[in-house]
Amino acid sequence: MPAGSTLALFIASSYALAIVPGPAVLYILNRSLSRGRATGVYSALGIAAGGLAHVLAAAAGLSAIVTSSAVAFTAIKYAGAGYLAYLAYKALRSGDLTLTPVSGSNRRAFAQGIVVNILNPKTALFFLSFFPQFVDPARGPVLTQMLGLGVVFVTAALSSDILYALGAAWIRDRLATSRRARIAHRYVTAGIFLGLSATAALE
Numbered sequence: 365m366p367a368g369s370t371l372a373l374f375i376a377s378s379y380a381l382a383i384v385p386g387p388a389v390l391y392i393l394n395r396s397l398s399r400g401r402a403t404g405v406y407s408a409l410g411i412a413a414g415g416l417a418h419v420l421a422a423a424a425g426l427s428a429i430v431t432s433s434a435v436a437f438t439a440i441k442y443a444g445a446g447y448l449a450y451l452a453y454k455a456l457r458s459g460d461l462t463l464t465p466v467s468g469s470n471r472r473a474f475a476q477g478i479v480v481n482i483l484n485p486k487t488a489l490f491f492l493s494f495f496p497q498f499v500d501p502a503r504g505p506v507l508t509q510m511l512g513l514g515v516v517f518v519t520a521a522l523s524s525d526i527l528y529a530l531g532a533a534w535i536r537d538r539l540a541t542s543r544r545a546r547i548a549h550r551y552v553t554a555g556i557f558l559g560l561s562a563t564a565a566l567e
Contacts, residue, residue, distance in 0.1 A: 367503065374498045374513060378520040385528075391480050392525050395473050396532035404529030406470040410477020412522040417482055419514025422491040423507050443483050445562070 385393075388411045396404025422428075481487060491514065499509045 367500065370498055370500065371516075375516060375520065378517045379524065382517075382521040382524040387484065388477075388481060388521075389525065389528050391477065392529050393532045395477075396529045397536045399469050399473065400536060401530060401533035403469050403473045404533050405526055406473040407477045408522060408525035408529050410474040410479075411481045411525060412477075412518050413474070414478040414481025414484075415487065415518040415521060416514065417478070418487045418491055419511065419518065422488060422495065423510040423514065428492060447479060447483055 392404055392407045392411065395407040495510055495513050495517075498513055499506055503509070
């Protein structure tokens with residue numbers, strides 16, 4: 365691993381980046397508001413699992429191959445945009461806040477979180493540009509350092525994401541008794557996913 369001071373700077377930078385809301389955080393907020401605390405936490409765990417997949421790919425050099433190929437990058441980008449559009453459609457059909465658990469919803473939230481993060485090629489670009497700033501070849505194998513830094517970053521992001529999930533669930537508990545809030549949430553959720561889809565497709 366890098367020197368202690370470098371690692372401390374990396375951890376501080378990771379938390380600073382993690383707390384800034386992005387597509388993953390918006391996804392987690394929507395899941396928490398729609399299905400409650402447990403589903404929000406499972407969504408955060410899915411995002412983290414997808415992040416670990418990107419870490420492994422970056423460490424192995426696979427992400428470099430994808431980001432160097434315009435065709436591969438574009439294919440993944442549009443696949444991600446299409447998936448977010450599908451989630452918007454699902455939100456419009458059944459986006460009300462529900463007070464009772466939905467069978468399998470936590471497993472689906474976990475799986476969807478993985479897909480949402482894996483289909484975001486910008487995550488691969490981020491890891492490839494951010495991590496090398498903290499890698500010191502003189503302190504051991506670059507692969508080992510990349511993996512270690514990746515685990516640290518994903519852990520920091522997960523802790524932040526879970527706090528977002530818990531906060532959104534707290535808000536949900538206070539809105540769930542209002543029919544007007546439930547209806548509004550359906551369209552807000554769909555709008556956010558459509559916005560994320562358009563952003564992913566156009567950037």
